[in-house]
Amino acid sequence: MATTERDYYEVLGVDRGATDADIKRAFRSLAREIHPDVSDAPGADGRFREVAEAYEVLSDPARRATYDRFGHAGLRRRGFRPAYADFGNVADIFAAFFGEDLFGTSGPMRRESARGGDVQALVEVDLEDAFTGTSVELGLEIAEGCERCESSGAEPGTGAVTCPTCQGAGVVRRVSRNVFGEFVSQRTCPQCEGAGESLEAPCSSCGGEGRVVATHRLNVDIPAGIHDGQRIRLRGEGHSGFRGGGAGDMYVAVRVRPDPRFVRDGDDLHTAARVTMADAALGTTVRTPALGGDLEVEVPPGTQPGEVRRIERQGMPSLQGKQRGDLFVRLDVAVPARLTDEQRLLLEEFDRHTTEDAYAREDEDEGFFRRLKSALR
Ligand SMILES: [Zn+2]
Ligand SMILES: [Zn+2]
Structure with missing residues:
Protein backbone atom coordinates (compact mmCIF):
# COMPACT_ATOMS: atom_id res chain seq x y z
CA MET A 1 0.00 0.00 0.00
CA ALA A 2 1.24 3.46 -0.84
CA THR A 3 2.01 5.75 2.05
CA THR A 4 0.76 8.88 0.34
CA GLU A 5 -2.09 10.12 -1.69
CA ARG A 6 -0.25 13.38 -2.23
CA ASP A 7 0.65 14.32 -5.74
CA TYR A 8 4.04 12.82 -6.55
CA TYR A 9 5.15 15.92 -8.50
CA GLU A 10 4.25 18.06 -5.52
CA VAL A 11 6.10 15.71 -3.17
CA LEU A 12 9.28 16.07 -5.20
CA GLY A 13 8.69 19.76 -5.86
CA VAL A 14 8.92 19.45 -9.67
CA ASP A 15 6.42 20.36 -12.36
CA ARG A 16 4.62 17.92 -14.62
CA GLY A 17 7.00 18.48 -17.50
CA ALA A 18 10.16 17.73 -15.43
CA THR A 19 12.86 15.67 -17.18
CA ASP A 20 14.32 12.48 -15.71
CA ALA A 21 17.37 14.50 -14.71
CA ASP A 22 15.23 17.10 -12.94
CA ILE A 23 13.44 14.35 -11.03
CA LYS A 24 16.63 12.65 -10.00
CA ARG A 25 18.18 15.94 -8.90
CA ALA A 26 15.10 16.86 -6.89
CA PHE A 27 15.02 13.47 -5.17
CA ARG A 28 18.70 13.57 -4.24
CA SER A 29 18.39 17.03 -2.85
CA LEU A 30 15.36 16.13 -0.75
CA ALA A 31 16.83 12.84 0.38
CA ARG A 32 19.91 14.52 1.76
CA GLU A 33 17.72 16.90 3.65
CA ILE A 34 15.23 14.53 5.20
CA HIS A 35 16.97 11.17 5.39
CA PRO A 36 15.91 9.91 8.83
CA ASP A 37 19.47 9.09 9.77
CA VAL A 38 20.27 12.73 9.16
CA SER A 39 17.25 14.63 10.24
CA ASP A 40 16.01 14.80 13.79
CA ALA A 41 12.74 16.38 12.66
CA PRO A 42 9.69 14.39 13.78
CA GLY A 43 8.17 12.41 10.94
CA ALA A 44 11.35 12.48 8.89
CA ASP A 45 11.14 8.74 8.31
CA GLY A 46 7.61 8.93 6.92
CA ARG A 47 8.48 11.90 4.79
CA PHE A 48 11.49 10.15 3.37
CA ARG A 49 9.41 7.13 2.41
CA GLU A 50 6.92 9.45 0.70
CA VAL A 51 9.70 11.08 -1.29
CA ALA A 52 11.23 7.70 -2.13
CA GLU A 53 7.88 6.42 -3.34
CA ALA A 54 7.31 9.50 -5.53
CA TYR A 55 10.75 9.03 -7.03
CA GLU A 56 10.17 5.33 -7.59
CA VAL A 57 7.10 6.13 -9.65
CA LEU A 58 8.24 9.23 -11.53
CA SER A 59 11.68 7.85 -12.41
CA ASP A 60 10.10 4.88 -14.22
CA PRO A 61 8.59 5.96 -17.58
CA ALA A 62 5.85 3.27 -17.61
CA ARG A 63 4.77 3.98 -14.04
CA ARG A 64 4.97 7.71 -14.60
CA ALA A 65 2.65 7.37 -17.66
CA THR A 66 0.16 5.29 -15.63
CA TYR A 67 0.24 7.84 -12.85
CA ASP A 68 -0.17 10.76 -15.25
CA ARG A 69 -3.29 9.14 -16.77
CA PHE A 70 -4.93 7.32 -13.82
CA GLY A 71 -3.35 8.73 -10.67
CA HIS A 72 -2.77 6.70 -7.47
CA ALA A 73 -5.77 4.51 -8.16
CA GLY A 74 -4.31 3.52 -11.55
CA LEU A 75 -1.03 2.45 -9.96
CA ARG A 76 -2.83 0.38 -7.36
CA ARG A 77 -4.88 -1.38 -10.01
CA ARG A 78 -1.68 -2.33 -11.77
CA GLY A 79 -0.32 -3.80 -8.55
CA PHE A 80 2.26 -1.14 -7.83
CA ARG A 81 3.81 -1.63 -4.44
CA PRO A 82 6.55 0.74 -3.25
CA ALA A 83 9.92 -0.99 -3.21
CA TYR A 84 10.74 0.09 0.32
CA ALA A 85 8.09 -2.31 1.55
CA ASP A 86 10.61 -5.02 0.79
CA PHE A 87 13.40 -3.21 2.55
CA GLY A 88 13.75 -2.95 6.24
CA ASN A 89 16.00 0.01 6.09
CA VAL A 90 15.79 3.32 4.35
CA ALA A 91 19.53 3.16 3.79
CA ASP A 92 18.80 0.15 1.59
CA ILE A 93 16.45 2.29 -0.47
CA PHE A 94 19.36 4.53 -1.30
CA ALA A 95 21.35 1.56 -2.41
CA ALA A 96 18.39 0.41 -4.53
CA PHE A 97 18.08 3.79 -6.24
CA PHE A 98 21.66 4.85 -6.53
CA GLY A 99 23.75 1.77 -5.93
CA GLU A 100 25.73 3.81 -3.47
CA ASP A 101 25.56 5.19 -0.03
CA LEU A 102 24.68 8.84 -0.15
CA PHE A 103 26.82 9.56 2.86
CA GLY A 104 30.02 8.08 1.58
CA THR A 105 30.33 5.33 4.12
CA SER A 106 31.31 1.86 3.12
CA GLY A 107 28.65 -0.21 4.73
CA PRO A 108 27.62 -0.55 8.32
CA MET A 109 30.21 -0.86 11.03
CA ARG A 110 28.66 -3.83 12.66
CA ARG A 111 29.94 -5.09 15.93
CA GLU A 112 29.46 -8.73 15.06
CA SER A 113 29.89 -9.81 18.61
CA ALA A 114 31.96 -8.04 21.14
CA ARG A 115 34.84 -9.93 22.69
CA GLY A 116 34.71 -10.28 26.42
CA GLY A 117 37.02 -8.45 28.74
CA ASP A 118 40.29 -9.75 30.10
CA VAL A 119 40.52 -10.95 33.67
CA GLN A 120 43.40 -10.18 35.98
CA ALA A 121 44.27 -12.43 38.86
CA LEU A 122 47.11 -12.49 41.33
CA VAL A 123 48.59 -15.58 42.90
CA GLU A 124 51.31 -15.81 45.51
CA VAL A 125 53.59 -18.80 45.72
CA ASP A 126 56.55 -19.67 47.87
CA LEU A 127 60.03 -19.84 46.41
CA GLU A 128 59.88 -23.60 46.97
CA ASP A 129 56.78 -23.74 44.74
CA ALA A 130 58.55 -21.71 42.11
CA PHE A 131 61.38 -24.24 42.36
CA THR A 132 59.21 -27.31 41.82
CA GLY A 133 56.36 -25.77 39.84
CA THR A 134 52.87 -25.99 41.24
CA SER A 135 49.18 -25.72 40.50
CA VAL A 136 47.04 -23.06 42.13
CA GLU A 137 43.25 -23.17 42.27
CA LEU A 138 41.56 -19.85 41.60
CA GLY A 139 37.96 -18.95 42.29
CA LEU A 140 36.93 -15.89 40.28
CA GLU A 141 33.75 -14.15 39.29
CA ILE A 142 33.76 -14.52 35.53
CA ALA A 143 31.11 -13.94 32.88
CA GLU A 144 30.34 -17.24 31.21
CA GLY A 145 28.12 -18.08 28.28
CA CYS A 146 24.44 -18.28 29.27
CA GLU A 147 23.16 -21.85 29.09
CA ARG A 148 19.49 -20.93 28.86
CA CYS A 149 19.80 -19.00 25.61
CA GLU A 150 23.01 -20.66 24.41
CA SER A 151 24.65 -17.21 24.56
CA SER A 152 22.27 -15.73 21.98
CA GLY A 153 20.60 -13.42 24.51
CA ALA A 154 17.16 -14.37 23.15
CA GLU A 155 14.58 -16.08 25.30
CA PRO A 156 14.27 -19.64 23.94
CA GLY A 157 11.58 -19.81 21.28
CA THR A 158 11.86 -16.15 20.38
CA GLY A 159 13.88 -14.50 17.65
CA GLU A 200 12.07 -9.94 20.52
CA ALA A 201 12.32 -11.00 24.15
CA PRO A 202 15.55 -10.97 26.13
CA CYS A 203 16.59 -14.18 27.86
CA SER A 204 15.17 -14.29 31.35
CA SER A 205 18.38 -15.70 32.73
CA CYS A 206 20.93 -13.24 31.35
CA GLY A 207 18.70 -10.30 30.44
CA GLY A 208 19.84 -10.45 26.81
CA GLU A 209 23.57 -10.29 27.45
CA GLY A 210 24.14 -13.90 26.43
CA ARG A 211 26.38 -14.32 29.47
CA VAL A 212 26.05 -14.60 33.18
CA VAL A 213 28.53 -13.97 35.94
CA ALA A 214 29.38 -17.06 37.92
CA THR A 215 32.08 -18.21 40.26
CA HIS A 216 34.57 -19.96 38.09
CA ARG A 217 37.10 -22.39 39.51
CA LEU A 218 40.16 -23.20 37.54
CA ASN A 219 43.59 -24.57 38.19
CA VAL A 220 46.50 -22.52 37.01
CA ASP A 221 49.76 -24.31 36.41
CA ILE A 222 52.69 -22.32 37.69
CA PRO A 223 55.75 -23.55 35.83
CA ALA A 224 58.98 -24.33 37.65
CA GLY A 225 61.35 -21.40 37.41
CA ILE A 226 58.66 -18.69 37.38
CA HIS A 227 59.96 -15.30 38.45
CA ASP A 228 58.34 -12.80 40.75
CA GLY A 229 56.16 -10.40 38.76
CA GLN A 230 55.75 -12.59 35.68
CA ARG A 231 52.31 -12.96 34.13
CA ILE A 232 50.79 -16.10 32.74
CA ARG A 233 48.33 -15.59 29.90
CA LEU A 234 45.48 -18.05 29.56
CA ARG A 235 43.80 -17.49 26.24
CA GLY A 236 40.04 -17.55 26.26
CA GLU A 237 39.77 -17.89 30.04
CA GLY A 238 38.53 -14.32 30.53
CA HIS A 239 34.98 -12.98 30.39
CA SER A 240 32.68 -14.36 27.72
CA GLY A 241 31.69 -11.81 25.12
CA PHE A 242 28.38 -10.08 24.52
CA ARG A 243 25.91 -12.56 22.96
CA GLY A 244 28.37 -15.25 22.09
CA GLY A 245 31.34 -13.00 21.40
CA GLY A 246 34.72 -14.58 22.03
CA ALA A 247 36.04 -14.72 25.53
CA GLY A 248 38.81 -12.45 26.72
CA ASP A 249 42.04 -13.72 28.19
CA MET A 250 43.06 -14.27 31.75
CA TYR A 251 46.29 -12.82 33.02
CA VAL A 252 47.63 -14.39 36.17
CA ALA A 253 50.29 -12.27 37.80
CA VAL A 254 52.59 -14.39 39.94
CA ARG A 255 54.19 -13.10 43.06
CA VAL A 256 56.97 -15.26 44.46
CA ARG A 257 57.24 -14.72 48.19
CA PRO A 258 60.77 -14.05 49.36
CA ASP A 259 62.43 -16.90 51.25
CA PRO A 260 64.51 -15.68 54.21
CA ARG A 261 67.17 -18.28 53.46
CA PHE A 262 67.85 -17.21 49.90
CA VAL A 263 68.42 -14.24 47.67
CA ARG A 264 67.46 -14.94 44.10
CA ASP A 265 69.38 -13.47 41.22
CA GLY A 266 67.87 -14.66 37.97
CA ASP A 267 68.13 -18.43 38.14
CA ASP A 268 70.96 -18.32 40.70
CA LEU A 269 70.43 -18.48 44.42
CA HIS A 270 72.61 -17.01 47.12
CA THR A 271 72.72 -18.24 50.68
CA ALA A 272 75.06 -18.22 53.65
CA ALA A 273 76.48 -20.87 55.97
CA ARG A 274 78.13 -20.35 59.31
CA VAL A 275 81.59 -21.76 60.02
CA THR A 276 83.32 -21.40 63.36
CA MET A 277 86.67 -19.72 63.49
CA ALA A 278 88.34 -23.02 64.38
CA ASP A 279 86.54 -24.94 61.62
CA ALA A 280 87.48 -22.28 59.08
CA ALA A 281 91.10 -22.63 60.10
CA LEU A 282 91.08 -26.43 60.34
CA GLY A 283 88.71 -27.29 57.50
CA THR A 284 85.39 -29.10 57.73
CA THR A 285 82.12 -29.62 55.92
CA VAL A 286 78.98 -27.63 56.76
CA ARG A 287 75.35 -28.04 55.82
CA THR A 288 73.81 -25.38 53.68
CA PRO A 289 70.16 -24.88 52.83
CA ALA A 290 69.26 -25.68 49.24
CA LEU A 291 65.84 -25.95 47.61
CA GLY A 292 66.24 -29.56 46.62
CA GLY A 293 67.21 -30.43 50.22
CA ASP A 294 70.17 -29.40 52.39
CA LEU A 295 73.63 -29.92 50.94
CA GLU A 296 77.10 -30.46 52.39
CA VAL A 297 79.65 -27.81 51.50
CA GLU A 298 83.30 -28.49 51.85
CA VAL A 299 85.18 -25.91 53.87
CA PRO A 300 88.89 -26.28 53.18
CA PRO A 301 91.43 -25.40 55.86
CA GLY A 302 92.22 -21.70 55.90
CA THR A 303 88.82 -20.57 54.63
CA GLN A 304 88.50 -16.80 54.93
CA PRO A 305 85.45 -14.88 56.18
CA GLY A 306 83.05 -14.08 53.31
CA GLU A 307 84.47 -16.63 50.90
CA VAL A 308 81.89 -17.91 48.49
CA ARG A 309 81.47 -21.49 47.34
CA ARG A 310 79.68 -22.05 44.07
CA ILE A 311 77.64 -25.23 43.79
CA GLU A 312 76.77 -25.74 40.17
CA ARG A 313 73.21 -26.53 39.07
CA GLN A 314 71.74 -26.23 42.57
CA GLY A 315 69.90 -22.97 41.91
CA MET A 316 66.49 -22.42 40.35
CA PRO A 317 65.33 -24.29 37.28
CA SER A 318 65.25 -22.16 34.18
CA LEU A 319 61.91 -21.40 32.60
CA GLN A 320 63.53 -22.02 29.24
CA GLY A 321 64.58 -25.61 29.07
CA LYS A 322 66.50 -27.92 31.31
CA GLN A 323 69.13 -25.51 32.59
CA ARG A 324 69.49 -24.79 36.25
CA GLY A 325 71.12 -21.89 37.97
CA ASP A 326 73.88 -22.24 40.56
CA LEU A 327 73.85 -21.96 44.33
CA PHE A 328 76.36 -19.56 45.86
CA VAL A 329 77.15 -20.16 49.51
CA ARG A 330 78.91 -17.40 51.41
CA LEU A 331 80.83 -18.71 54.40
CA ASP A 332 80.37 -16.57 57.47
CA VAL A 333 83.21 -17.23 59.85
CA ALA A 334 81.97 -16.89 63.40
CA VAL A 335 84.27 -15.45 66.05
CA PRO A 336 83.44 -16.35 69.67
CA ALA A 337 81.52 -13.51 71.31
CA ARG A 338 82.41 -14.59 74.86
CA LEU A 339 85.11 -16.84 76.25
CA THR A 340 85.58 -18.71 79.48
CA ASP A 341 88.82 -18.14 81.37
CA GLU A 342 90.09 -21.48 80.14
CA GLN A 343 89.26 -20.68 76.51
CA ARG A 344 90.95 -17.31 76.80
CA LEU A 345 94.11 -18.96 78.13
CA LEU A 346 94.09 -21.45 75.28
CA LEU A 347 93.66 -18.71 72.68
CA GLU A 348 96.42 -16.67 74.24
CA GLU A 349 98.58 -19.76 74.19
CA PHE A 350 97.68 -20.29 70.51
CA ASP A 351 98.46 -16.71 69.67
CA ARG A 352 101.91 -16.90 71.33
CA HIS A 353 102.74 -19.81 69.03
CA THR A 354 101.50 -18.11 65.86
CA THR A 355 103.36 -15.70 63.63
CA GLU A 356 102.10 -13.39 60.88
CA ASP A 357 103.07 -16.07 58.36
CA ALA A 358 100.16 -18.19 59.51
CA TYR A 359 97.79 -15.46 58.32
CA ALA A 360 99.46 -14.93 54.97
CA ARG A 361 96.98 -15.62 52.16
CA GLU A 362 97.52 -17.12 48.78
CA ASP A 363 96.05 -14.01 47.22
CA GLU A 364 98.25 -11.80 49.41
CA ASP A 365 99.91 -10.15 46.43
CA GLU A 366 96.58 -8.47 45.79
CA GLY A 367 97.34 -6.42 48.90
CA PHE A 368 95.24 -5.83 51.93
CA PHE A 369 94.12 -2.36 50.92
CA ARG A 370 93.20 -3.40 47.40
CA ARG A 371 91.06 -6.15 48.86
CA LEU A 372 89.46 -3.61 51.15
CA LYS A 373 88.75 -1.33 48.25
CA SER A 374 87.20 -4.04 46.11
CA ALA A 375 85.12 -5.17 49.08
CA LEU A 376 83.81 -1.65 49.54
CA ARG A 377 83.10 -1.19 45.87
ZN1 LIG B 1 20.37 -0.51 16.14
ZN1 LIG C 1 20.59 -16.08 28.35
Missing part, protein backbone atom coordinates in the same frame (compact mmCIF):
# COMPACT_ATOMS: atom_id res chain seq x y z
CA ALA A 160 15.33 -11.19 16.68
CA VAL A 161 13.69 -8.19 15.10
CA THR A 162 15.27 -5.41 13.07
CA CYS A 163 16.53 -2.76 15.43
CA PRO A 164 14.05 0.12 15.42
CA THR A 165 16.69 2.70 16.26
CA CYS A 166 19.00 2.08 13.31
CA GLN A 167 16.63 0.11 11.04
CA GLY A 168 19.21 -2.64 11.00
CA ALA A 169 22.14 -0.55 9.80
CA GLY A 170 23.97 -1.00 13.09
CA VAL A 171 24.96 2.66 13.02
CA VAL A 172 23.22 5.95 13.54
CA ARG A 173 24.25 9.15 11.83
CA ARG A 174 24.07 12.67 13.08
CA VAL A 175 24.44 15.82 11.07
CA SER A 176 25.56 19.02 12.64
CA ARG A 177 25.60 22.32 10.84
CA ASN A 178 27.70 25.33 11.52
CA VAL A 179 29.16 28.22 9.56
CA PHE A 180 31.64 25.89 7.85
CA GLY A 181 28.96 23.61 6.53
CA GLU A 182 27.44 20.31 7.33
CA PHE A 183 29.18 17.54 9.20
CA VAL A 184 28.01 13.98 9.28
CA SER A 185 29.15 11.76 12.09
CA GLN A 186 28.39 8.11 12.50
CA ARG A 187 28.48 5.96 15.57
CA THR A 188 27.54 2.46 16.59
CA CYS A 189 23.85 2.15 17.34
CA PRO A 190 23.38 2.40 21.12
CA GLN A 191 20.36 0.13 21.18
CA CYS A 192 21.65 -2.92 19.31
CA GLU A 193 25.38 -2.20 19.79
CA GLY A 194 25.88 -2.54 16.06
CA ALA A 195 24.15 -5.87 15.58
CA GLY A 196 21.32 -4.30 13.58
CA GLU A 197 18.87 -6.53 15.37
CA SER A 198 17.27 -6.39 18.72
CA LEU A 199 15.73 -9.18 20.67
